Amino acid sequence: MTSDDTTDSQQKSRADEREMPYSIVLLFRTFLPLSKHDLRSAAERGWRKSFDGAHDPMYFVHVSGEHAFVKAGSHVIKVLSISQPYLGNTEEIAEQLPQPEQKSAWKDHRAWVALDFWNLELPRADAYEMLSRLSLQLLSNRCCGVFLPKEEVFMPNDGNAEEGLELLLARSLF
Numbered sequence: 001m002t003s004d005d006t007t008d009s010q011q012k013s014r015a016d017e018r019e020m021p022y023s024i025v026l027l028f029r030t031f032l033p034l035s036k037h038d039l040r041s042a043a044e045r046g047w048r049k050s051f052d053g054a055h056d057p058m059y060f061v062h063v064s065g066e067h068a069f070v071k072a073g074s075h076v077i078k079v080l081s082i083s084q085p086y087l088g089n090t091e092e093i094a095e096q097l098p099q100p101e102q103k104s105a106w107k108d109h110r111a112w113v114a115l116d117f118w119n120l121e122l123p124r125a126d127a128y129e130m131l132s133r134l135s136l137q138l139l140s141n142r143c144c145g146v147f148l149p150k151e152e153v154f155m156p157n158d159g160n161a162e163e164g165l166e167l168l169l170a171r172s173l174f
Helices: 003-019 036-047 090-095 100-108 124-138 160-169
Strands: 022-028 059-064 067-072 075-082 111-117 143-148 153-156
Touching (some): 022 100, 022 124, 036 059, 036 124, 067 124, 075 124, 090 100, 100 143, 100 153, 111 124, 153 160
Antiparallel strands (some): 022 143, 059 067, 067 075, 143 153
């Protein structure tokens, strides 16, 4: 490989990374269909304000089929709820994880909810703060773990996930 090839490869990798949204993926033991009411309630708890669109037209929830959008001020979070394992074969993925708790949590999940933040210009800490506001409200005992795909971080829901999301909310993790 020439230095030109290496430079081209590094530039492409950086461009791909910039285009990948900041995301938080919640892995669940069972499918979690999210209604407009569920998302609106979660958003209202996370931001402590109405998301009905009437009090403030910049804060609302829109659901269309399996896609949902949470509009929080000038930001939009896309929410996708899927009834199959994230990234396919849970056994294969789990074997790549370093900690036994991570392996177990990954193997236990059968469905997932992805929260994608597409404002790529916003600093990382700000993006994760927005995502964690909603994620914390969706976290439950049905959740096996929390995955940050862009960071390649997986936190089992044994106390680590909630703690990690709280750190993201406080902008203390990144």
